[in-house]
Amino acid sequence: MNLSESKTALVLAPHPDDGEFSCGATLKKLSENACQIYYAAFSPCEKSLPSGFAKDSLFKELTRAVHILGIPETNILTFQYPVRSFPDHRQEILEDLIKLKKQIQPDLVFLPNSNDIHQDHEVINREGMRAFKHCRMLGYELPWNNFTFTNSCHVVLKKSHIMAKMKALEAYKSQAFRNYHNEEFFFGLAKTRGIQIGEDYAEAFECIRWIF
Numbered sequence: 001m002n003l004s005e006s007k008t009a010l011v012l013a014p015h016p017d018d019g020e021f022s023c024g025a026t027l028k029k030l031s032e033n034a035c036q037i038y039y040a041a042f043s044p045c046e047k048s049l050p051s052g053f054a055k056d057s058l059f060k061e062l063t064r065a066v067h068i069l070g071i072p073e074t075n076i077l078t079f080q081y082p083v084r085s086f087p088d089h090r091q092e093i094l095e096d097l098i099k100l101k102k103q104i105q106p107d108l109v110f111l112p113n114s115n116d117i118h119q120d121h122e123v124i125n126r127e128g129m130r131a132f133k134h135c136r137m138l139g140y141e142l143p144w145n146n147f148t149f150t151n152s153c154h155v156v157l158k159k160s161h162i163m164a165k166m167k168a169l170e171a172y173k174s175q176a177f178r179n180y181h182n183e184e185f186f187f188g189l190a191k192t193r194g195i196q197i198g199e200d201y202a203e204a205f206e207c208i209r210w211i212f
């Protein structure tokens with residue numbers, strides 16, 4: 001299957017903004033190709049919010065962000081696991097993932113890559129691989145969580161896709177303080193991944209499973 005032939009994709013985001021940071025431009029490209037994209041976010045990350053922000057700020061920001069990428073609000077699925085505590089909830093998370101698989105039946109799943117060291121991302125990677133082992137899976141890149149990253153799959157992108165990703169990230173006002181929340185960084189990374197394959201821009205993924 002060519003990526004552009006994907007009809008139903010599912011993004012597994014431990015925290016609301018992980019999908020935009022890692023594969024926002026690819027999601028924009030998929031939505032332009034009439035792919036139905038579902039976005040599952042596993043934590044409201046209440047403990048990661050700066051003071052002055054309401055407890056549900058990140059889920060509200062998520063709704064605005066994914067709308068820019070062409071994902072309707074009805075395709076957002078949220079869970080209430082506490083941030084940095086996913087290892088204490090492995091089995092419940094696996095059961096939720098299995099329900100998502102039956103409910104959505106995606107032909108493509110985006111999830112954290114296998115070398116991501118964040119404890120919540122590690123759980124979504126491992127349990128995601130268990131739940132979706134019969135499905136195509138791409139592990140997305142968040143460089144600040146990786147010592148190594150296998151960039152074995154690249155999605156060719158246009159500048160407009162990267163611009164849409166940046167616009168989506170702007171919706172996350174509560175996370176603007178993070179040093180990686182930076183336009184120069186994301187354009188530089190997209191350019192780096194593009195140059196690796198002789199194109200202008202790309203996002204890179206670990207090919208966890210592909211089925212022809």
Ligand SMILES: [Zn+2]
Pocket residue numbers: 014015018118121
């Ligand atoms: Zn995260």
